[in-house]
Amino acid sequence: MGIVAVLMLPLLLLGISGLLFIYQEASRLWSKSAVQNKVVVITDAISGLGKECARVFHGGGARLVLCGKNWEGLESLYATLTSVADPSKTFTPKLVFLDLSDISCVQDVAKEVLDCYGCVDILINNASVKVKGPAHKISLELDKKIMDANYFGPITFTKVLLPNMISRRTGQIVLVNNIQAKFGIPFRTAYAASKHAVMGFFDCLRAEVEEYDVVVSTVSPTFIRSYHANPEQRNWESSICKFFCRKLAYGVHPVEVAEEVMRTVRRKKQEVFMANPIPKAAVFIRTFFPEFFFAVVACGVKEKLSVPEEG
Secondary structure (H helix, E strand, O other): OHHHHHHHHHHHHHHHHHHHHHHHHHHHHHHHHHHOOOEEEEOOOOOHHHHHHHHHHHHOOOEEEEEEOOHHHHHHHHHHHHHHOOOOOOOOOEEEEOOOOOHHHHHHHHHHHHHHHOOOOEEEEOOOOOOOOOHHHOOHHHHHHHHHHHHHHHHHHHHHHHHHHHHHOOEEEEEEOOHHHOOOOOOOHHHHHHHHHHHHHHHHHHHHHHHHOEEEEEEEEOOEOOOOOOOOOOOOOOOHHHHHHHHHHOOEOHHHHHHHHHHHHHHOOOEEEEOOHHHHHHHHHHHHOHHHHHHHHHHHHHHHHHOOOOO
16 A cells, blocks of 8 residues: 555656646636737836736737837837837737826827727836935926826826726726835825825726726735846844844745736726735735724834934
């Protein structure tokens, strides 16, 4: 009996591996069919996440509209996509100059996209501007700029495209947001405020357009790290617990977020929260034990302020 069990174990593992492979391939093909021939607009396509989303959706056969505020960056992305793609299975991306913080131009750009293709099937609101510093040292002008880029820009772009989706009774709007829409982090007041605001807008919009079969999705990672960033190396003399916590709290790679955006589009998910256990625990504590959460955050601020700056 023992010999049979030993012989069966490799076969069982092989069978499981085969099933996983079949599932992954089926999911990949399903993802491609979900966006094939669809008009997909990606804002801030020249960012790390924007490039990965462009790669994933372009490979799936989507008709891409790539928006960005750096024309050279858009042309470089265009060259990268067209050099590796099969022309018989993909469409040539359309490049559009767009600065979401310039609200006066957003409506014109959205109308230009509609005039080009006649419709937009999927809108991926990816653009975001960050700022860090004490609230009393951030100027009101900078606060307004952050709100324009992170709130007024995306909702203005969405409002222009939305009537077309409603009249066609189809479409999906994906908002790539941030964990700071769930709770604020010190020294990021303007950024957190913009993320709270845009999350509130799209949560309300989701209920409003459901009867028209328009899907509103939000994908909220903790934060998106750069391509080449790696966790800091810690020596064994430091606290293992702290080392483990830092590992858990480390950000999400753009490739992972882009793949999750594709899954969200394919499955028409309403909300996705990409986080490790520690951020998820923080959201839970903020919801059910707010006073404790505020006390812990305040202690962290006091410790930061007590540390003298170098130089």
